[in-house]
Amino acid sequence: MKVLVALILLVQLPVHKAVPAAPPPPPLGCDDPESEAAAELAVNYINDHSHHGYKFALNRIENVRVLPQGPNNQILFLELDLLETKCHILSPVPLENCTVRSFEEHAVEGDCDVKLQKLDGKLSVLASKCHSHADSAEDVIRVCPDCPLLENLNNSEVLTGAAAALNEHNSKTADAYLKLLEIGRARIQFHPVRLVFVEFAVAATNCSAEESKANVDACQLLPEDESNFGFCTATIATEPTTDVQVDCKLYGHQPGVSYPHPGQDTSAGLLPNVQGFTNHNLRLSHNNPVASESSSSEFPTSVIAAKSVAKRAVAEAAQHDKVVRPVGFAPPPPPCPGRIHYFKI
Template sequence: MRSPVAPALLGLILGFCIANAAVLLDLLQTEFPACDDPETERMADFAVNHINAKNNHGYKFDINSIKMVKVLPRRPFGKVAFLELNLLETKCHVSNPLPVENCTIRPPTEHAVEGDCDVKLLIVDEGYKVLSSHCHSSEDSVEDVRRLCPDCPILSRLDDSKLKETANSGLAKFNAENVDGIHYQLLELSRGFSTHLPLGTHVEFAIAATNCSRQQAQDPAEHCHVVTDEHARNGFCKASVIHLPPVPVVDGEPKPPAEEVTLDCTLYDHQAGGSHFLEHYMHHLGKNIPSPGTGRRVLDLIHSHNDTHASHESHSAEVPAVVAAKPVVKRAVDLTVPISGIPPPVCPGRIRHFKI
């Protein structure tokens, strides 16, 4: 009598072979475009625009280099691209409607910040869709900044009380002088540092208009909150408080040390994209000023986004789709498959700005 084990074993072997044949076929169809190919750069630009649109804190980031890209077939249609990106912080806050390609990269002498992102991108006939993205960022080391520029200031911790005091002084000056008479509120403290010559503190922070006038904000009974409707307006400020040395008077008694507050603010109206940022910001955080985090010098680009194909399509209007994707040139198979005569992928790509 024939044992039932043999057919079952044969079925397992056939199933194993079929499954591994599909895996091998995918490996053989894996494409490794060059990191500096125009099509790879188009995918990377789309991914960075998505990351910046989803980020509600700190500054916009731009591409410094493309570290890796590979493209796999996707059943029943399309392809999936995996990208590793190295990003650099710009001087544009995320509330700034200026396109990232028009933003200035923050130089190393300003204690530069870099980010690293892994992005999974769906390539379909009509363009690209981001399926997932995972990012984090960190500032350059103090040693590297000192090596490059011994006298350049080092970023202070965001929970430093001097930074908050300087931001409040700058905001008070803005609220007292702004011509529209609207009371503005501090949204977040983004960067700051102290100097010794002259002795002072310098900060950058985001603000937003509230539902209160300047006069109403003086009344403790008023409950002022940020507005996100058609009257929404937000902005970004740089403030400095310089501590002036005491000046002796005629009788020889010195005056108490004086302070000089300087301020530079830019406002963005909702037509330019301000309300879009505020709606996202308030949706995630409510009406509370976010804690900057103990011991941190920068607001981390903590970005973790996962979406199914269907759910991402329902939100795809947040990040405009690019024009139809061009075919990605097939360069090589996965290097884990030992096939001789295949050139390795041309990655990582060029450094566009600087290495930190």
């Protein structure tokens, strides 16, 4: 009897069902606001740590991966496609006001892997690895057969043209005598008139252009606390007649902005790593020195290897997806890659 009563009481006890665990959040998409904010921070970081060539702008977020590290702590890995702008790296113009070079100007693309940490809602860059390359000549010619292509920065015509353009400026200005820092890019048009288009960074010296005529060797770059950098664009006609058109603008002193090799002889406007190349490679590999040891700035090989695997998986899934869809069905866009901001090369 006691056993029967116990069973009846047991049946009447409230049943507490297990609450199912909350589903994991959906993967972060490449066009999500959080990804865009992380990419903006990453691009600014890359430009701030680049010392030669031009600023780059975001063209596309290729992939984003989030690794939870604990409460309010995440590690983000971004794969970014960038495009070269017309702003030299020394220019004070904000990136959002810099014009991206058009496809017809022989665009230069940057590929970057960036590691960030989001701790208590605040993003910071831990490390970045980048390289850049010009679009293929075949791609440019296919769209614009008559467009001049990028020329090697150490091409003799380019060097001669840059020197002639700077001499032309210094011979006519009443302001500071300028010295060449580096050639940024150059193109050559072969017909109907042979033209050299060259862009180069310059710096003011402690001499006026008039004073330099007496002893140009005495003209030295201004010290860092007075430095004044600038930029020149020039068009030099060499055939059938010779003509030089040059426009130089100084930026004015920018506290905290320096050129990394002020003591180097830059009379040729070249650095050892650009000879034989058409563009300054965004060969940037930088680890944030303030990154904590627990958030190592190293890129795990598993993440890097996962790139090709993920892209191959997406392609295979698209190829083998034979599911019949109703008329008018529009599948949601994949979370990555993201939208193209300018153009694809």
